[in-house]
Amino acid sequence: MEENYIWHPFTQMKTADAPLHVVRAKGCTLYTSDGKQYIDAIASWWVNIHGHCNEHIASAIAEQAKTLEHVIFAGFTHTPAIELSKKLIHILPDQFAKVFFSDDGSTSVEVALKMAIQYWHNQGIHNKTSIIAFENAYHGDTFGAMSVAERNAFNAAFNPFLFEVKRLPIPTAGNIETVKAQLLQWGNEDNVTAFIFEPLVQGAAGMLMYEATCLDELISIAKQKNILCIADEVMTGFGRTGKKFAIEYLTQQPDIICLSKGITGGFMPLGVTVCTQQIFDAFYADDKMKTFFHGHSYTANPLACAAANASMELLVTEKCQAQIQFICTRHAAFAESIRGHSFVKAIRQQGTILAIELNTAENSSYFNAIQINACRYYLSKGIYLRPLGNIVYVMPPYCITENELEKVYAVISDSLDYLSYPEPQSH
Numbered sequence: 001m002e003e004n005y006i007w008h009p010f011t012q013m014k015t016a017d018a019p020l021h022v023v024r025a026k027g028c029t030l031y032t033s034d035g036k037q038y039i040d041a042i043a044s045w046w047v048n049i050h051g052h053c054n055e056h057i058a059s060a061i062a063e064q065a066k067t068l069e070h071v072i073f074a075g076f077t078h079t080p081a082i083e084l085s086k087k088l089i090h091i092l093p094d095q096f097a098k099v100f101f102s103d104d105g106s107t108s109v110e111v112a113l114k115m116a117i118q119y120w121h122n123q124g125i126h127n128k129t130s131i132i133a134f135e136n137a138y139h140g141d142t143f144g145a146m147s148v149a150e151r152n153a154f155n156a157a158f159n160p161f162l163f164e165v166k167r168l169p170i171p172t173a174g175n176i177e178t179v180k181a182q183l184l185q186w187g188n189e190d191n192v193t194a195f196i197f198e199p200l201v202q203g204a205a206g207m208l209m210y211e212a213t214c215l216d217e218l219i220s221i222a223k224q225k226n227i228l229c230i231a232d233e234v235m236t237g238f239g240r241t242g243k244k245f246a247i248e249y250l251t252q253q254p255d256i257i258c259l260s261k262g263i264t265g266g267f268m269p270l271g272v273t274v275c276t277q278q279i280f281d282a283f284y285a286d287d288k289m290k291t292f293f294h295g296h297s298y299t300a301n302p303l304a305c306a307a308a309n310a311s312m313e314l315l316v317t318e319k320c321q322a323q324i325q326f327i328c329t330r331h332a333a334f335a336e337s338i339r340g341h342s343f344v345k346a347i348r349q350q351g352t353i354l355a356i357e358l359n360t361a362e363n364s365s366y367f368n369a370i371q372i373n374a375c376r377y378y379l380s381k382g383i384y385l386r387p388l389g390n391i392v393y394v395m396p397p398y399c400i401t402e403n404e405l406e407k408v409y410a411v412i413s414d415s416l417d418y419l420s421y422p423e424p425q426s427h
């Protein structure tokens with residue numbers, strides 16, 4: 001029986017199916033109050049990288065809770081945050097020097113945008129008033145994050161309140177010269193603060209993917225034209241794309257990176273925005289007006305930092321890295337096995353992310369009517385998948401077993417026949 005007091009996110013409360021009441025979870029399995037179980041094949045909104053209730057992370061949080069649960073982070077510091085900042089700087093590419101903490105993916109993006117804007121302001125440069133983002137981008141649900149995202153149904157009500165952004169299509173072999181020319185033209189106008197992008201994979205847009213070489217060319221132009229580059233790795237970070245970070249596929253590097261989701265292994269909300277020394281230096285001054293006036297009550301929460309430290313310890317183990325490679329290989333083999341199916345319009349893979357675009361009569365979109373039938377079908381087979389409209393994707397915790405992964409593939413494979421019938425079949 002659903003509680004009456006809760007308003008669920010991204011949910012039309014009038015028409016949505018009753019939510020599943022999860023009572024516990026272990027590894028990749030969610031157990032519900034009605035005695036059923038489901039394989040969590042999308043890592044609970046892409047956050048869970050080591051499986052549910054991972055004991056190493058759970059113990060780290062429990063230990064930390066008995067030592068220091070929280071303390072204001074202005075004027076105070078603590079060991080879990082110090083350790084985490086060291087780990088992040090060590091694991092990230094060389095240009096990064098300073099870690100700024102926040103609460104989730106959206107706030108890590110807000111911080112990045114504000115940091116970039118104030119970077120120029122602090123140097124007395126006031127003509128840089130525009131930001132460049134990709135078409136179809138998604139960067140979160142707060143106002144800055146919505147502004148740099150594609151204008152669509154998610155943010156239509158807020159449109160008059162969002163700031164204007166210049167938009168580039170994601171680069172492909174076919175359009176790269178036009179996209180470069182556009183970026184160069186805006187760069188020559190010398191009024192661009194920053195270029196923000198989801199490197200290699202636009203998640204919420206439907207797992208749209210593009211080549212690292214194309215992004216390299218754009219970052220290179222941005223750098224020549226004094227445009228700060230912000231990589232939003234909220235989804236792609238911590239192994240999702242096959243490497244620890246998607247920017248490891250690049251030769252040109254961003255100035256700022258936003259991280260969240262997998263950072264704590266899915267245990268605690270936490271966001272970080274990591275920047276170069278050069279950016280930090282623009283705020284480092286005797287002048288108080290150059291301070292970065294931003295912070296949240298739970299900034300660098302010690303429990304979240306302890307979870308993140310434990311999660312990163314697991315991420316760098318050979319076992320975890322081997323699991324990531326195993327998923328990459330199995331995804332590729334499964335993709336080949338269904339590529340010719342008439343109900344498959346396209347298949348995309350980047351590392352542990354596999355997306356299958358279903359060939360429906362309706363156009364590809366988040367609101368494609370097949371979504372609801374697909375969701376129900378997968379649940380009826382014990383798999384939790386949450387297609388983005390007609391785009392079914394698999395993004396499992398890295399600890400998924402071969403049997404579990406095979407079961408997910410088998411159900412998707414069967415669904416291609418089942419869902420392609422004109423009328424949904426009863427089951």
Ligand SMILES: Cc1ncc(COP(=O)(O)O)c(C=O)c1O
Pocket residue numbers: 104105106107109138139140141198203204232233234235260261
């Ligand atoms: C690329 C990207 N940026 C930012 C966000 C927002 O993160 P959060 O939901 O933690 O606010 C998301 C969430 O899906 C995302 O995919």
